[in-house]
Amino acid sequence: LRIMLRTTAVGWFKEGVLLVNDEGSYVAKAKYYLLSVGAFENYLAFENNDLPGVMGAGGAQTLMNLYGVLPGKKVLVVGSGNVGLIITYQLLQAGASIVAIVEAADRIGGWLVHAAKVRRYGVPILLRHTVIAAEGKERVEKAVITELDESWEPIPGTEKEVECDSILLAVGLTPNTELVRQFGVRTRYVPELGGLVPVRDEYFRTNVPNVFVAGDVVAIEEATTAFMEGWIAAYTMLIDLKGPSKKYVEERSKLVKLLSDYRSSPASQKIRKGWKYAEVVKDE
Numbered sequence: 001l002r003i004m005l006r007t008t009a010v011g012w013f014k015e016g017v018l019l020v021n022d023e024g025s026y027v028a029k030a031k032y033y034l035l036s037v038g039a040f041e042n043y044l045a046f047e048n049n050d051l052p053g054v055m056g057a058g059g060a061q062t063l064m065n066l067y068g069v070l071p072g073k074k075v076l077v078v079g080s081g082n083v084g085l086i087i088t089y090q091l092l093q094a095g096a097s098i099v100a101i102v103e104a105a106d107r108i109g110g111w112l113v114h115a116a117k118v119r120r121y122g123v124p125i126l127l128r129h130t131v132i133a134a135e136g137k138e139r140v141e142k143a144v145i146t147e148l149d150e151s152w153e154p155i156p157g158t159e160k161e162v163e164c165d166s167i168l169l170a171v172g173l174t175p176n177t178e179l180v181r182q183f184g185v186r187t188r189y190v191p192e193l194g195g196l197v198p199v200r201d202e203y204f205r206t207n208v209p210n211v212f213v214a215g216d217v218v219a220i221e222e223a224t225t226a227f228m229e230g231w232i233a234a235y236t237m238l239i240d241l242k243g244p245s246k247k248y249v250e251e252r253s254k255l256v257k258l259l260s261d262y263r264s265s266p267a268s269q270k271i272r273k274g275w276k277y278a279e280v281v282k283d284e
């Protein structure tokens, strides 16, 4: 198996996929395509959001996990979903102090088990709050936070300055569908799955023959489900190529069931709801 690192699929043309890396460009034509291009982190519009020190939680996690670099010593986290809670816990373990987690909704978005862990460290989780500005000369020195009303509008007079050197945004992800759409794959807006997502059948086949999708590009979920979806797509390709061998059909059925069992928990309620809107129906 050839893995081409630092290589970007920049576009789809009738001759194939255009790949670009440091050494040049290539056109790759395949019998099957599995597009598992993931998602990008959402950003927030606020004053000075381009100051060094403002970054996505994923970027911060990469700095710590891959390069052993602490993204900040005194951090404000925006968003209390699982990503925000987990990154907070990882920062605490790495020696950073967290001034607060601010959350626009009136409840914590992530699992209580993760919220409890950070609360035990004394991290305040401020509901109905958001960040409206970053301040600093060369990099973040302060953040301005504010309370929000029921329509998520800032309540004048509630602004507060907090000292911090980093503002980490953990405010969701959006499926990365640019390449998928270039392939001619039909998409549909399903907010429960993260926005515009490719429509596909239960084996992750799209409306374009031999083009499959899997992972966060299909629905913002997690690594476990991304793996299972990729395997299901791969078995489907094998069945198409080599005929319906008992082994492949059984393995694929096991995975389809496992995925459905995995999503039966209350935590996957949103995904279950969105899932049926992203299925290809027969007459489409």
Ligand SMILES: Cc1cc2nc3c(=O)[nH]c(=O)nc-3n(C[C@H](O)[C@H](O)[C@H](O)COP(=O)(O)OP(=O)(O)OC[C@H]3O[C@@H](n4cnc5c(N)ncnc54)[C@H](O)[C@@H]3O)c2cc1C
Residues within 6 Å of the ligand: 007, 008, 009, 010, 036, 037, 038, 039, 057, 058, 059, 061, 083, 086, 087, 173, 176, 179, 214, 215, 216, 217, 220, 221, 222, 223, 224, 226
């Ligand atoms: C901060 C953070 C923390 C998380 N923590 C957890 C966790 O603890 N447990 C868990 O299960 N899940 C976690 N998740 C979710 C998990 O990371 C994703 O669900 C999972 O990585 C999805 O896998 P994927 O292969 O679909 O996408 P990705 O892992 O995002 O992989 C997509 C890949 O495609 C590449 N790519 C994109 N476009 C192109 C292109 N045009 N050409 C070539 N390559 C391209 C990208 O560079 C990337 O390497 C976390 C997510 C975030 C953001």
